[in-house]
Amino acid sequence: MENNGSANGLMEEAQGLVTEPSSQTGEKELTERDRKREKKKREKTIKRRNRPVRKLPLAWALIILGLTFAAASAVFVLFFVNRGQAAQAAAGAVLVLLMGFGAFSVYGALRQKELLSTLRRTLFICVCLLAAVLPLPVTMGIDLGFMPFLLAILLLVLMSNEKVAMLAALPVACAAALTAGILGADDCSQTAAVLTVIVTSLTAVFALNIRKTRSSTVIAAALAGIAGVVTYCAVMLAGGQLYLSYWRTLLWILGSCIACGVLAVGLMPLFETVFDVASDARLNELLNNNNPLIRRLMTEAPGTYHHSLLVASLAEAAAEEVGANALLVRVAACYHDVGKLRSPLCFKENQKHDRNIHDELDPYESAKRIIAHQQDGVTLLEKHKLPRDVIRIVGEHHGDSVMVYFYDKAKRMAPEGTTVDEEAFRYPSHKPRSKESAILMLADCCEAAVRSMSNPTMQDIENKVREVITHKWDKRGSMLWDSPLTFTDIKAIEKSFIKTFAALNHERVEYPALEEIDVR
Numbered sequence: 001m002e003n004n005g006s007a008n009g010l011m012e013e014a015q016g017l018v019t020e021p022s023s024q025t026g027e028k029e030l031t032e033r034d035r036k037r038e039k040k041k042r043e044k045t046i047k048r049r050n051r052p053v054r055k056l057p058l059a060w061a062l063i064i065l066g067l068t069f070a071a072a073s074a075v076f077v078l079f080f081v082n083r084g085q086a087a088q089a090a091a092g093a094v095l096v097l098l099m100g101f102g103a104f105s106v107y108g109a110l111r112q113k114e115l116l117s118t119l120r121r122t123l124f125i126c127v128c129l130l131a132a133v134l135p136l137p138v139t140m141g142i143d144l145g146f147m148p149f150l151l152a153i154l155l156l157v158l159m160s161n162e163k164v165a166m167l168a169a170l171p172v173a174c175a176a177a178l179t180a181g182i183l184g185a186d187d188c189s190q191t192a193a194v195l196t197v198i199v200t201s202l203t204a205v206f207a208l209n210i211r212k213t214r215s216s217t218v219i220a221a222a223l224a225g226i227a228g229v230v231t232y233c234a235v236m237l238a239g240g241q242l243y244l245s246y247w248r249t250l251l252w253i254l255g256s257c258i259a260c261g262v263l264a265v266g267l268m269p270l271f272e273t274v275f276d277v278a279s280d281a282r283l284n285e286l287l288n289n290n291n292p293l294i295r296r297l298m299t300e301a302p303g304t305y306h307h308s309l310l311v312a313s314l315a316e317a318a319a320e321e322v323g324a325n326a327l328l329v330r331v332a333a334c335y336h337d338v339g340k341l342r343s344p345l346c347f348k349e350n351q352k353h354d355r356n357i358h359d360e361l362d363p364y365e366s367a368k369r370i371i372a373h374q375q376d377g378v379t380l381l382e383k384h385k386l387p388r389d390v391i392r393i394v395g396e397h398h399g400d401s402v403m404v405y406f407y408d409k410a411k412r413m414a415p416e417g418t419t420v421d422e423e424a425f426r427y428p429s430h431k432p433r434s435k436e437s438a439i440l441m442l443a444d445c446c447e448a449a450v451r452s453m454s455n456p457t458m459q460d461i462e463n464k465v466r467e468v469i470t471h472k473w474d475k476r477g478s479m480l481w482d483s484p485l486t487f488t489d490i491k492a493i494e495k496s497f498i499k500t501f502a503a504l505n506h507e508r509v510e511y512p513a514l515e516e517i518d519v520r
Contacts, residue, residue, distance in 0.1 A: 061116035062105055068126040069101040072133045072171075076178060079137040083182050093178050097133075100171030104129070107167050115160060124275040125160065128152040129168060133175045140179045144193055145232070145252030147176060150224060150260035151267075153201045154217055157208045158268060159277040169201035188239030192232045200228035200257060212280035214265045221261025225254040278387035283331045286386065293338050293384060303349030304337045307447065310504065311336065314443035318496040322489040324435035332393035333440055335386065339377030343369060349451075363410040367403050367425045374398055374427055389436075396437040397444055398427040399479045431482040438483035439493060442469055446497050461501050469494050 073094045080090040108116055108125075116122050132152035139146040149172045156165035173194045180190045207220035229250045236242040272282050289295065297305040312333035319326040344350040345357055346369045358366040374395065381391045407425040414420050432438040445468050450461055472479045473490055480490070 055117045056119045056122060058109060058113060058116060061122045062109060064122050064126055065101070065105045065108070068129055069097065069105075071130060072101070072175070073097050075134055075137065076175070079179075080182060085182065089182075093182075096174050096178055097171065100174035101129075103170055104167050108164070112161075112164055115164060120275045121160075121277070124271065124277065125156070125164065128156050129171060132168065132172045136172075136175050136179045137182075139256075140176070140183060140193075143249055143252045144180060144183070144185060144189060145196075145249035146256050147193070147197065147253070148256050148260055149176075149197060150200060150204060150221060150257050151263050153204055154208065154221060154260060154264040155267070155271060157205050158212055158217065158264065158281060159271060159275070159279045162205045162209050165205050166202060169198055172201070173197040186241075188236060188241050191239075192235035195235055196228045196232050196253060199231040200224045200253075203227040204257075213284065214268065214281050217265050218258070218261040221257050221264070222254075225257030228253045228257060272387075273385070276388050278328060278331075278389040280327055282387065283327050283390075286331050286390070287334060293335060293341075293380065296341055297338065301337075301340050301344040301347070301350050303351075304340045304344065304347060307349050307451070308334050308337055311440070311443045311447050313504065314447060314497055314500050315439050317500050318439050318443065318493040319436065321492045321496045322435060322439070322485070324439060328389060329393070329436040329439055332390050332397075332436060333443065335377070335381060335390060336394050336397050336440060336444065337373065337377065338380050338394075339373035339375065341380070342373065342376045346370060347373075358406075363406040363413065364424055367406040367410075370403065370406075371425075371427055374429060393434070393437045393440055395429055396432045396434075397440045398429060399431045399441060400427055400429055401479060402426045431479050433482050435484055435489070438480050438485050441479060442472060442493060443497070445472065446501075450501060456505075458502060458505070461505065462498050465494060465497050465501065469497075 076093050076097060077090045080093055115125065129152065132149040135148055139148055152172075153165050153168060156168055176193045176197045177190055180193045185193070201224070204220050204224035207223045208216065210216075232246075232250060232253060233242060236246060268279065268281060271277065272279055285291075289298070294305075297308065312330045315333045316326045316330040318324075319329045340347050340350070346366075348356070351357070361369075374397075378391055378395045381394060402422060403425045407420065407422060410420045410425070432441055446465050449464050449468050450456065453460060453464060456464070469490060485493075
């Protein structure tokens with residue numbers, strides 16, 4: 001019996017010895033299968049995210065502007081015909097409008113290609129032009145001073161740029177002159193209407209250019225209305241036709257301008273959502289600490305929040321040096337790591353008590369969790385309806401770089417003769433394609449590198465900044481090759497980073513112990 005028992009025990013042990021390697025082999029095959037599946041999934045993600053941004057061809061943008069001109073011309077032709085004018089007068093009106101719209105289109109094609117690069121932006125400009133021109137035959141029929149064109153000018157300044165807004169006053173002035181003429185106004189009144197449009201528009205543009213906020217919009221509109229009243233009075237006085245009977249026209253000018261300012265404030269959120277425009281007012285609101293994502297960063301990932309503030313300071317100062325959108329890059333920097341909210345303790349700045357979760361994880365799993373924060377951030381920002389420009393920058397701020405730390409750790413842990421898949425440690429994105437994205441990448445890398453140094457001197461910080469930027473610029477497959485930054489821009493960014501670090505890492509006088517001082 002004992003021999004049988006021992007024989008059975010030996011047989012069971014032998015079976016155990018046989019089955020153990022097979023189970024290990026099965027686990028290894030399963031792991032390899034999972035990694036291949038992950039690799040295929042990652043390649044699909046890379047292919048999807050590396051697709052070039054769909055831009056509207058310039059020819060199509062000009063066609064849309066041409067259709068806008070055609071719609072405005074059709075309205076004015078009907079207006080002329082209904083007033084009993086001859087076809088020759090209607091044709092002349094079309095030619096006048098063509099001059100205004102043509103000048104705007106040529107300027108946009110030559111100097112503002114970026115604003116015509118997407119369908120939404122082009123449609124926004126066309127909607128503003130139509131909103132400024134089409135109501136004039138009706139409103140000026142009530143009174144020559146009732147010209148609600150300023151609404152479109154204000155929206156163009158707030159959500160586009162001041163150059164486009166200033167040039168938009170040209171087709172509006174042409175339309176105002178035609179309307180005043182067909183309504184039977186004399187030459188002096190026509191001239192006053194045209195100059196009022198131009199002066200009012202320029203005043204609003206210059207006033208809003210100082211500070212682009214929602215509250216300043218109404219103030220700028222009121223200043224524009226006052227300027228319009230003064231202009232109308234001056235022209236009529238020069239023509240010897242300023243009478244007390246014109247007080248209604250002056251009130252219409254001032255009142256319509258203020259009303260346009262109020263309407264612009266009310267319509268901005270709608271236009272920002274429909275046309276996905278990152279206006280300065282919208283970006284300033286995103287910097288508010290009461291924003292849900294910012295509050296979550298402050299409470300759930302305070303280390304990441306502090307890191308984001310430092311990166312924002314670096315990136316904003318550098319953007320101002322190279323002519324990039326400083327406000328846009330600051331907002332993107334504040335939100336660039338919101339994806340870490342999914343697992344804050346996976347990141348060193350949020351870990352406490354010297355416990356690093358990655359000491360217990362496989363390097364592949366560690367890299368997977370950290371790489372995921374970029375896509376998680378994009379998903380969170382899309383869920384909270386942030387502007388597409390901000391989301392694009394956040395999605396590009398790591399480029400397609402490799403996580404060197406965990407890649408090196410995996411190589412050291414791998415058995416001899418085996419190779420480590422570099423793609424498993426690469427971010428599934430593309431290189432930065434704008435100045436703002438590239439600046440944010442450099443600021444993020446430099447801040448992290450300087451933070452990792454213990455008690456650095458200013459010279460150590462300068463050397464580290466130069467080392468990081470040189471690595472991103474000079475290495476094979478440079479992260480900055482697809483961005484519009486020049487070598488001169490890179491040097492300016494480097495100097496700006498060093499200057500900002502000098503301000504952030506200033507020394508303090510050592511205070512004596514309070515117990516040694518008789519403080520009341």
